[in-house]
Amino acid sequence: MKEDGRPITARDLAQHLNVSQSAVSRAFTPGSRIAADTRELILSTARELGYRPNRIARSLITNSSHIIGLAVSYLDNQFYPLVIERLSRTLQAKGFHVLLFTVDKHGQADPLIEDVLQYRVDALVLTSTMMSSKLAAQCKQYGVPVILFNRTTEAPDISSVTGENLIGGAAIAEYLTACGYSRLGFLAGLEDSSTSRSRERAFTGWLIDYGYSAPLRAVGDYDYAKAGEAAKTLMSSETPPEAIFCANDHMALAAMDTIRHRLGLRIPEDVAIVGFDDVPAARWPSYGLTTFSQPVDGMVDAVASMIEDGISVEGSEPRHIKVKGELLIRKSSPRPNLAKLGGELPRNWRIEDD
C-alpha cells in the first residue's frame, strides 16, 4: 500500500527504481529476457514496497489469462493422474497453469459453461469425460478453444489428441489369434466412451474380417469393482473366453485380481488378459500385464503444442493428433506363434521380459 491507501502499481515501482514498466513486467514473467541482477533488484524492491504483480488484471488487457481449464471426472485409473502431473508440469514451463473442473462420471458431465467463462481460460481440455454437443456449441459461441484428450466426438471441428485406438484394438485381435485363441472376450468401459467404442470396433471388426466369432462381451464402466464383476460374468458363461481384452489397464488389473483371487484360476494358463494404456501398475510384477501403450508424454506434448500454437475456434482447422503406441507382450498372456505372423513380430509389437 502507498501512503494514500492505494496499492502499489507497476508504474510506481518502475518510477521508484527508475526503470521502464516493461522491465518490471519482464522481471515477473518466467523465461523473459532481462539481466539477472536487474530482475533481482526489481523483485526485491517489489517485496519491500509490497507490490503484487497481477496476471489477473493483465488478462483483461491481453485477453489471455494463462489459465488452461482441465475437465476430469475420475482419477482412480492411474493413467489420468499421470496426465495431470505431466500436463501441469509441461504447461507450467511455458507460463500456463491448469485449473481443474471436476465433472460427474455419469449423466450430465459438462462443466458449467458459466463457470468456465468466468475464469477466462485460454483453452479447455476435456479428458476422462465426454463433451456434450451443447457444451461444444457454447464454447464455440464464446470463443473458448477446446481440446479433447483421449476422447473424440462426432463434432468435426473440435481438436483431439488420442492414442491409436483402432490400430491397438486390431493389433490385440491379431495377437490373440496368433496365440492360438479363437474364443475371445471383451470387457467394455463406459458405453458412451468413444475410446472404449473405438477399441471394441477395431477388435471385433478384425475378428469378423478374419473369420472368427465376435467376442463375448461384458461392461465394466472403467470401474475397479464393476470390472471385477464383469470378468466373473464372462468366466461364468457356458463356454468362457480363452482370453479377454479389457478396454483399459485399470479394468484389466481388476479382472486379473478377480480371476486369480476370487475364481482361483491361473493367468495366462486358464485365461489370458490384455489391457490398454500401459499404466505403471501394468509393469508391477504382481500383474505383468500385456497391453497396448498410450504414451502420456507424447500425448501431453501434443496438447501443449496445440496450446502454444494458439488453437482457435474460428479460422484455423481443428487438429486430430494420434500418438503412436506399441503392443507390449508380458506374462499375463503367452508368446504369439510367429509362423502365424509371417515369421516375425510386427514392428509395433515388443516382448517385454521381466
Next chain:
Amino acid sequence: MKEDGRPITARDLAQHLNVSQSAVSRAFTPGSRIAADTRELILSTARELGYRPNRIARSLITNSSHIIGLAVSYLDNQFYPLVIERLSRTLQAKGFHVLLFTVDKHGQADPLIEDVLQYRVDALVLTSTMMSSKLAAQCKQYGVPVILFNRTTEAPDISSVTGENLIGGAAIAEYLTACGYSRLGFLAGLEDSSTSRSRERAFTGWLIDYGYSAPLRAVGDYDYAKAGEAAKTLMSSETPPEAIFCANDHMALAAMDTIRHRLGLRIPEDVAIVGFDDVPAARWPSYGLTTFSQPVDGMVDAVASMIEDGISVEGSEPRHIKVKGELLIRKSSPRPNLAKLGGELPRNWRIEDD
C-alpha cells in the same frame, strides 16, 4: 460486442432486460438466490448478446479470485490423485476451483512466489511437498493464506491438516510386537518429509520405550523402484526383519512385489508388511495390505472448511487439524495375540476379512 466495439457489460445486460445488476451477478453465481426462470432468462439473453461474466474482473473489486492454488510434486502414489479429485469436487461445490502448481520432488520444491501471486489465489495448499521457510515468509508478507496438507512444518503459524502420524506409528509398533515379532524394519520415505519422520519417530520411540531394539532402516524416497530396492536391502541383512513398516502404502506395495516376485519369499509367513494411508490398491486382493488409514474425505473436508472460514494470515490463529485413522489388519500380516493387548483390540484397530 456492442456496435461501438466495446464488450457488453453486466450493466448493459441489466438495462436491456430491465433487471438489477445484482440479479445479473446472482444469475452467474452458482448457488445464489434467484428464481429459476429469471436466471434462465438472464443466461439465455447473455448468450444472445455475447455477454461474458467475468470473475477475473470481479476479483479486482472483491479481492477474491475463487482460485485455490494447490502445489503438488508427484502423483504416482494413489493417495494424491484421490486428494486432488475430492478436493477439487468439494471446493467446486462451494464456488472455488483448484489451480495446480507442480513442483520438483527433490531440491528446490517451492512454487515461484511471483507465479502464485500473479493468479491472486485465495489460499495456497501444499501437499506431497515441503515448504521452505522462505516461501512461508513470502506468503505471510503478501497475505496469502497457506495450508499444509499431509505435512507439517517447524513454522508455528502455518495451518495444517494431517492424519494421525504419531498415533499410527505407535499403533503399528504395538501391533507388530503383539504379533510376536521383535526384529522389525522401517522403510522411510523422503528423508526431509515431516510425514515420514513423524511416523518413524513414533514407531521407533514406542519400540525403545517398551524395551525392543530400534528397527533396521532403509530409505525408499516414496518411489516404487527405490522402495523395492530398499526392501531387498533390508531382507539381505544378516538378520533380516520379521516385519517391515513402510512409511506409506505406495512403498509397501513395491516392497510386497519385490519380496514375493524378486526374492521368492512369502508374505506374511517369511516377512509381514504394514503400510500407511489405505489407498485403493491396499484393498486389492493381490495385496491385502495391513495399513493405518488416512481418511481422504475427512482431510479434504477439513481443508475446505478452513478455506470457507476464510483462514487468514494475520489475526486468526493457525489451525492444526488431525483426522482420525484406524489400523486395518489384512492378510499381509498376522492376527495379533489378544492376550498381549489386554484381551481385546484397541478401539481404533479393525480386522478386515476379505
